[in-house]
Amino acid sequence: MTEAVAPHIPVLLDAVIAALAPAPGETHVDGTFGAGGYARALLAKDARVIAFDRDPDAIREGEPLAAQSDGQLELVPERFSQMRPALAARGVESVDGVALDIGVSSMQLDRAERGFSFQADGPLDMRMERGGRSAADFVNGADEAEIADVLFRYGEERQSRKVARAIIAARPIETTGQLAGVVRRALGHHPGMKKDPATRTFQALRIHVNEELAELEGGLAAAEQVLSPGGRLAVVTFHSLEDRIVKQFLKARSGTLPAASRHQPAASKEGPPPTFEAVARPVRADEAEVSANPRARSATLRAARRTAAPAWTEKGSSR
Numbered sequence: 001m002t003e004a005v006a007p008h009i010p011v012l013l014d015a016v017i018a019a020l021a022p023a024p025g026e027t028h029v030d031g032t033f034g035a036g037g038y039a040r041a042l043l044a045k046d047a048r049v050i051a052f053d054r055d056p057d058a059i060r061e062g063e064p065l066a067a068q069s070d071g072q073l074e075l076v077p078e079r080f081s082q083m084r085p086a087l088a089a090r091g092v093e094s095v096d097g098v099a100l101d102i103g104v105s106s107m108q109l110d111r112a113e114r115g116f117s118f119q120a121d122g123p124l125d126m127r128m129e130r131g132g133r134s135a136a137d138f139v140n141g142a143d144e145a146e147i148a149d150v151l152f153r154y155g156e157e158r159q160s161r162k163v164a165r166a167i168i169a170a171r172p173i174e175t176t177g178q179l180a181g182v183v184r185r186a187l188g189h190h191p192g193m194k195k196d197p198a199t200r201t202f203q204a205l206r207i208h209v210n211e212e213l214a215e216l217e218g219g220l221a222a223a224e225q226v227l228s229p230g231g232r233l234a235v236v237t238f239h240s241l242e243d244r245i246v247k248q249f250l251k252a253r254s255g256t257l258p259a260a261s262r263h264q265p266a267a268s269k270e271g272p273p274p275t276f277e278a279v280a281r282p283v284r285a286d287e288a289e290v291s292a293n294p295r296a297r298s299a300t301l302r303a304a305r306r307t308a309a310p311a312w313t314e315k316g317s318s319r
Contacts (some may be wrong), residue, residue: 010037012236023047031052032080033059033075080222096232097227099235103238123175126210136173138205147167157204163201170182233306236301253312275306
């Protein structure tokens with residue numbers, strides 16, 4: 001990181017490491033390397049760490065840590081949903097733990113040039129992988145109905161149609177400041193508001209541009225495939241859309257909830273045996289952590305242990 005960027009503080013670090021319970025010689029996946037907070041803690045427990053990140057900046061900035069790790073840390077520039085083939089390519093068939101910290105990282109938010117936040121003006125980008133369609137491409141190219149649908153679905157913006165109309169009328173929109181201004185004027189904004197009205201729009205666009213919810217579903221299924229019997233899964237989410245996916249996945253895979261998505265087939269007595277057990281109660285940051293790291297306020301940790309049952313297929317049968 002540059003001197004101007006605030007240091008990244010890993011959220012719920014102690015709770016995540018307690019859930020993973022790393023032991024010397026074990027192999028763990030850090031599916032969202034970021035600034036390496038979880039990876040460092042795992043390395044301190046003498047575990048081998050294979051860390052994934054789709055953001056090339058995170059991989060590049062993690063190289064010094066990997067170089068100092070005596071081969072214990074390997075960085076993989078890939079989406080965590082691809083962990084199974086990526087691990088197989090490295091001769092790893094199974095791992096003892098998988099950690100996922102979902103959503104945008106502090107480094108991405110703090111760097112205006114990445115275009116994730118309206119706290120400082122920058123290009124309206126939001127791409128984690130630095131490639132493909134940007135947020136500017138979407139807001140300037142999509143029609144009103146599509147924009148409204150994205151804002152409602154991923155931002156839970158109740159006035160999504162009103163915001164979409166304002167965006168269409170203001171195009172072209174090229175910077176985060178421009179977009180925030182359009183949303184604020186459409187919804188009304190005054191200093192001292194508890195939550196900036198642009199927050200929901202920015203969340204929705206970021207999730208859409210990076211396909212975050214589909215990636216989360218794929219990552220959970222991939223973790224199920226690569227975890228060895230007794231392996232531990234720890235997932236930190238930051239809003240209800242993410243948390244709902246994790247909660248329903250673990251309930252379905254532990255045999256306690258009939259579920260509806262292709263990654264969450266209905267459980268029944270005749271169905272596949274549970275692939276997860278010991279599903280822990282959700283953990284949230286205490287007041288001390290929130291005071292030290294405000295990002296932790298909305299964080300929820302869900303964890304579980306892998307059984308010996310074969311991973312489910314998309315249709316709900318064992319592999």
